[in-house]
Amino acid sequence: MNMQPTAVTAAGLAPARSAPARPSVAKSWLKAIELTARIEQTPHRLLADVIADHAAATPHRDAIVSEHESLSYAELAARIDRYARWAVSIGVAKGDTVSLLMPNRPDYLAAWLGITRVGGVVALINTQLVGASLAHCVDLAQSKHIIVAHDLADAFDSARAHLTTSPRLWRHGGARDETSIERARAAELPAARPPREVTIDDLALLIYTSGTTGLPKAARVTHRRVMSWAGWFAGLIDATSDDRMYDCLPMYHSVGGVVAPGSLLMAGGSVVIAEKFSASRFWDDIVRWDCTLFQYIGELCRYLLQAPASPRETQHRLRLVCGNGLRGDVWEAFQARFAIPRILEFYAATEGNFSLYNVEGEPGAIGRIPSFLAHRFPAAIVKFDIDTGQPLRDADGRCIRCAPGEAGEAIGRIGEADSRGGRFDGYTSAAESEKKVLRDVFAPGDSWFRTGDLMLQDAKGFFRFVDRIGDTFRWKGENVAASEVTEVIAACPGVIEASVYGVSVPHADGRAGMAALVVGDDFDPAALHRYLADRLPPFARPLFIRLSHALEITGTFKPKKQELIDAGFDPGIVTDPLYVADADGYVPLDRERYARIAAGEFRL
Template identity: 40%
Template sequence: MDHLKNMRSLITRPRIAMLASAAIAYLATASICLALLLALAGYAAAGGWRFLRVAALTAPRDARGLVVLLRTRWMLRQMIARRRGIAQLFGATAAANSHRVCFLYEDQSWTFRQVDEYSNRVANLLKESGHRPGQVVAILAESRPQFACLWLGAAKAGVVSALINSNLRAQSLLHCLHAADATSLIFGAELASAVLEVAPSLPAGLRLYCLGGGNGGLSNAADLDANLLRASTLQPAYPVKQGPNAKDRLFYIYTSGTTGMPKAAVISHLRFAMMSNTIGLFFGLGLGDILYDCLPLYHTAGGILGIGQAFLRGVTVVIKRKFSASAFWDDCARYQCTAAQYIGEICRYLLAQPAKQSDRRHRVRVMFGNGLRPQIWREFQQRFGVDKMGEFYGATESNCNMVNIDNTVGAVGFLSQIAPSVYPLRLVRVDPDTGEPLRNPRDQLCVPAGPGEPGELIGSVVPGDAIRGIDGYVCKQATEKKMLRNVLRHGDCYFSTGDVLVMDELGYMYFRDRTGDTFRWKGENVSTSEVEACLSNVLSLADCAVYGVEVPGNEGRAGMAAVADPEGRGVEVARLAQHLPHLLPAYARPLFLRIVRHIEATGTFKMKKTELRKDGFDPDRCCGDPLYYLCCRSGQYLALDGPAFAAIARGEIRF
C-alpha cells in the first residue's frame, strides 16, 4: 500500500502535463530541445511554476547544504571505519598545530601542545587511580581551559564525563550525580560550597577532586592540581586494544526534558564531531580564526560548538568564565576575534549598552547561536558591523538540527523543498491545549503542517545512522517518551522535539513556541514539573501550575506559577521567596505568582494551562486574582498591580 501511495504522489497534474507536452513535441518534430522546452512550459502552465520558482530561489542554498551534509557524513564514516574518537581527532589537530594557540583565557595562553599534555596528565591520573573504561567522572566547574581538558583527558582513558550545570544546587545536583552513576566528582574550588551543602547525601564511594588547589574544605577531597603535577604528560595507551568506537559515549550534558529533574543526554564521539564540524563548515571556520566563546562549557553551544572548533578544526578559542556585556566588544578587539557565539539574551544585552567607539573596533565577521529576535536582527548587525548572523536550531538529545546559512532574518534553518527526503525533518500539527500531535481519525497518522502553519518539529529516526540516529538520554525510558510512532506511515518512528515552528514556502523555518511542560528563560530550559514540585512542598502540598509567559523586551518565557488557595486563607509568598533560592537555580524561579481559587484539570488530572498562559501577568486579564512579581533587588515577591504591570511593559522593572 505504501508503494501505491508513493506512486500516486508522483502522478500530479503538472507532471502529467509536462510528460504529455514532451511526448507531443517529440513526436511532431523529433527535436529533443523543443520537447524539453515544451515540457517545461506545460509543467509551468499546469501549476508547476510554483515549484520552478522555489527551485530557482533555493537551489544555491540547498546545494551548499548538501555539500556540507555529504562532507560531514564522509567524516563520520571515516571515524567509524578507522575507530577514531574525539581524542584521536584532537591528537591529529594538535600534532599539526603544536605551537599554535588553542585557548586564550584572561591573560593565559594555552598552546595545542599544552592542552594535549594537560589532558594526558588527566588520563594517566584517572587510569592510575583505578578508573575503568565506561565509568563516569562528573565535572562541576566554571568555564576555563581546564574544563575542556578534563573531559578530553577522560576520553583518552575511555572514561565518560558528566558535565554538570554549575548553577545546580541541593537535590538537583544530587540527582545529576545519581543519574550519571558517577564514580568521581571533580569540582572547582569556587563551587566547593555547593558540594559541601550536599556532602552528607553524596553517593557512597564517590571520589572527590578539587580543581584550583586544596580540598575546598572537604576533608575527603584530593587536591587535583597537586596530583596532576605528579602525573605523566605522555600519551597513554587506549585501554581497549582495538581503539575507541566512534559510537561510544563521550560525555553527558544535562537538559530539562518535558518532565522531571534534569536529564542526562548522551553525547557520543560521532555526535560531537557532527555538530561541531557542521558549524565550522557552514561558517568557514579554520586555521587563523579566533572564536569568542562566552557561553557555559557545560552546555552544547559553548562546550561542543565552541570547543569543537579548536579540537577538530584548529581554531583558537577565547574562553570566558562568565559573559559580560560591557566587556564583550573590548574582549573581541583585545583578542582579535574573527567569530563569536551568542544566545538571544546576549544580543539584547549588547544592544542595551551605551554606544561606544569599540562597538565596531573589532574583526568579528560572523556570530552564530540561537534565540536572536527578528526585531533586533538588522539593528544588531548595523550597529556592531557583523556581516553574518548564523542562527541555528538544535536540541541536545535529538537528531533535529538546522542552520540558517544565508542570513535570512528570523529563520533558524531550512529544509530543502527540492529534495525534502534528503534531510527528513517534518512539521506536524499539534493540539493547542494538550500540545499532543493531531492524528487523522481515519488512519490515526499524524497530520502534516503546511507552509505558514505552526507544527511540532520532528525528526525521522534511523537506528545506527550517524546523522539520523539518536543517542537520547542515559535513561532509556526517558528516551522512549520522546519517540513518536506511526507518524506519516504505519511503523515509522520520529523524535519529538516539543518545539513548534513554522515553515514558509521556500523552506525557511521559524521558531514559534514550545509545547508540553517546558519553557526557556535566560538561555536555559526549565522543567515545569520540577518547579511545581518545589512550590508544592514549600506551600504544604498546594496545587500549583507553572508555565512560561512572555515579558516585553525579553527572549524566551519567564516562569509564572498559579497557586490554588481554595479556602482563601492566603498564600505565604514570603515563605516562597525565602526557600526557593535554596531549591532552584535563579533562572527556574517563578518571576510571577497568581493566586487562584482552583486550577482546572483534564480528565487525566493534567492541569489546564492554556488559558493561564494566555492571561499572563496582566491584571486586567486575571479576573482580580492577586498577582505578585519577584523583585530582583530585594528577592521578595511584591504586589503586581496596574502601575507595576505598566512599568514592566516599559522596561523600568527588569528581570
C-alpha cells in the same frame, strides 16, 4: 603561555579590519559534508586526536585563550594527555562516568577531552544547580567520581544530603589534600595512554536537558556526535586556523561546551573562553582578543541591543556570528547596529537527530534543508493536537503533514545516520527515550524523533520556530521544567497548592516563570523568596506570583494552565493578588510596576 591583546591606536581602539572573502553558501555546505565524511572513514579518530595532530604540526599556535590562563596546541594536548593518564591511574574503566562541576575555563575542555579519550564518560553538570536538583543530576549519571571546582564547593556541599550515590570527590583548585585532583595529577602516572579501543560509536558525554516534563534528563552524546557537531559547524562557518571564536556561553551546554570550541579546534583555530557573559565587557573582549567569530543565544543578542553604546561595538574584525534563538524582530537591528557581516542561525537539540541551518542569513528563520541534503536530514512538521499533546492522525492512523505556513510539531526520521534518517542515542533512561519516539508515522514500522517544538515552514522552505510544547518553557537561555519548580514550591511552608507556567514578558525572549498558589494564613512572600533562592537556580525561580483561592484541574487531576497563561500578570485582568520578584524579594505587582515592566524599565 601569555596571550597578548591586539594593539590599539592612540584613541584606545583597535582599527577595524575587513574580513577576508568567504566561499558561497554551496561551498560552505560542501566543506561541512567533506569534514563529516572523514569521521566515518576514521572511526578511531576522536577530537583529542585532532588536537594532537595540530599540536604536532603547529605546537605554538593558540588553542585556548582566557583571562587567567591560555594554552597553545602543544600545551592543550599535554594537558589532555595528563587527564587521560590520571583517569587510568584512579581506575576509570571504559564506560565509567565522571561528573564535572566546573565554571568556564581551559581545564574544562582538557578534562572531558582527556577522560573520554580513554573511554570514560563525562557528565557535564549545570553550575547553577544547588541542593536536590544538583544531587539528582549526579545520581542520574551514576558517577564513580566527581570533579568539583574550588569555587563551586559550597554548591556541591548543599547537594550531599540529597545524594543516593557516593561518587569519589576530587577537588579542583584550592588547598591540596588527598582529594585534590592537581595533587593526584602531579603524582606518578602511567607513562603513556593505554591501548584502549575507543571509537566514535562509544559514549563520550552526558549533557542534561529538561525535556518537556520532569527533572533534567541526561542525553547520551557519543564521540560520533561530538565529531559531527564539530565538523558540521567548522564547515558551515568556514573556520580556519586564523579564526578566533569568542565563547561566553556555559560550557555545560552542548553549544558552549562542544559546538563552539569543537568547531574551532577541528580547524586549528583559537577559542577565547570567557567565564560568563557580560554585556558591559563584551565588545572590549571581542576587540582585545581580536575575535573573528562569536557564539550566541538569542538572549545574549537582546542584552547587547539594550546595553548603552560602546565605542568598540563596531571596531572589530568579526566576519560571522553563529547561534540559535535570534528573534526576527531583533535580528536586523542587531546586525545593523553592531556591523555584523553575516549571521548563521541554526536549530538543534542535544539529544535530537536532525539540525537546521540558516546559512543564507534569512532574518527570523532557523534554517532550511537543501534538496541535495534532504536524505541526510529527513524532517517533517505534523499537525498537533494541543488538548491531547500528541500529533493528529488520519483515518488510517498516520500523522498528517502540515501545509506551508501551518504550525505543527517538528519531527525527524530515526535511522542509522544514512539515507534512512538520523541516529537517536536517547537518554540514560530507556523509558524517557521511548517518550521521544513517534511510531507508525507515515508508514507501518517507521519511527521519528519528537522535538517537542512547534514550527512552521514558509513559502521559501525556511523553518520558523513557533513555541515549545508542554510545560517546559525557556527563560534566560535555559529550559525550565514547570513540574520540577512546582514540586519545590509545594514543599514551602504556607503553600497548599501550586501551578507553575511560563508567561510572555514585553521586551524579553522566551517566557518567564509564574506560579499560581493556594496558600494558608502562615504564607509569607519573603520566606518563599528565601526558600527558592536556596533550592533553585536563578533562571528557574518564578518571577511572578499569583495568589488564588483555588486552582482548576482537569478530569485527570492536572492543573488547567491555559487560562492562567492567557491572563498573565496584568493587574488589569487578574483580580487575585499579584507579586513580582525584585532584588529584595517578592513585592506587590500594582499597575505602576506593571507599566514599568511593559515599558521595559523594570529589571527582571
